[in-house]
Amino acid sequence: MFHTFAIILGIIAICMLLLSVRLFFGKGFVHTHIEGNKDMQKRGIHCVTHMDRMERRQRRTMVEENSREKKK
Numbered sequence: 001m002f003h004t005f006a007i008i009l010g011i012i013a014i015c016m017l018l019l020s021v022r023l024f025f026g027k028g029f030v031h032t033h034i035e036g037n038k039d040m041q042k043r044g045i046h047c048v049t050h051m052d053r054m055e056r057r058q059r060r061t062m063v064e065e066n067s068r069e070k071k072k
Helices: 002-019 021-025 038-043 048-058 067-071
Strands: none
Touching: 002 021
């Protein structure tokens, strides 16, 4: 029982070591977020939260169109 557990633990340790080689010797993780992608930035495509923030900045003084209908 202990022998099987030690073999499995050794295999998992080797796998973790091999998976972390890129972190130790490479550049790190690949940035997959939209704002980190240069091609998306060239096309003007942004994250949903960024686009929402920009829309709210542009329309601070706008009045809700449905406000009259809600009051009736």
